[in-house]
Amino acid sequence: MMNRRKITLNQQPPVITHSPAETHQWGRQFAKSLVPGTVVALYGELGAGKTHLTQGICAAFNVTEPVTSPTFTLINEYQGDLPIYHFDCYRIHSTWELIDMGAEEYFEGEGICLVEWAERVADILPPDTQHIRLEYI
Numbered sequence: 001m002m003n004r005r006k007i008t009l010n011q012q013p014p015v016i017t018h019s020p021a022e023t024h025q026w027g028r029q030f031a032k033s034l035v036p037g038t039v040v041a042l043y044g045e046l047g048a049g050k051t052h053l054t055q056g057i058c059a060a061f062n063v064t065e066p067v068t069s070p071t072f073t074l075i076n077e078y079q080g081d082l083p084i085y086h087f088d089c090y091r092i093h094s095t096w097e098l099i100d101m102g103a104e105e106y107f108e109g110e111g112i113c114l115v116e117w118a119e120r121v122a123d124i125l126p127p128d129t130q131h132i133r134l135e136y137i
């Protein structure tokens, strides 16, 4: 029971996962639908599984380096088949912090942007952002 998560992509019917590996696999499958330049907004409480899902997406793009929450750096960049920019906005106090780091250029570029705690930067997410909500159930 403790391992169950509900994953909702945009307004689609939710999917239940029963382990971190299943969430990883969901991310890997979802990544097949991603085109260059996509921003993926990840929502969910601490430990909901945002980073595991991110790891699945990165695996699909053949990222070989370790993918962890960018706790102190705010943005991690991984080189896979495409550049992947991994943001963790947990400690963001104002959208300006992210803008100062060039987030809008990343969002408009040809890489894939994966944004944990995306609700904290809602006002600068592009209109065609993919929204993924993870919930404990």
Ligand SMILES: Nc1ncnc2c1ncn2[C@@H]1O[C@H](COP(=O)(O)OP(=O)(O)OP(=O)(O)O)[C@@H](O)[C@H]1O
Residues within 6 Å of the ligand: 002, 003, 004, 005, 017, 018, 019, 020, 021, 022, 023, 024, 044, 045, 046, 047, 048, 049, 050, 051, 052, 053, 069, 116
């Ligand atoms: N079905 C599941 N999917 C994903 N993670 C799960 C699941 N069941 C249990 N877990 C556990 O929940 C935790 C998820 O951690 P993860 O770092 O992915 O969360 P997060 O949403 O990125 O958290 P944070 O906000 O701290 O960055 C891990 O400890 C993982 O083992």
Ligand SMILES: [Mg+2]
Residues within 6 Å of the ligand: 050, 051, 069, 116
């Ligand atoms: Mg995380």
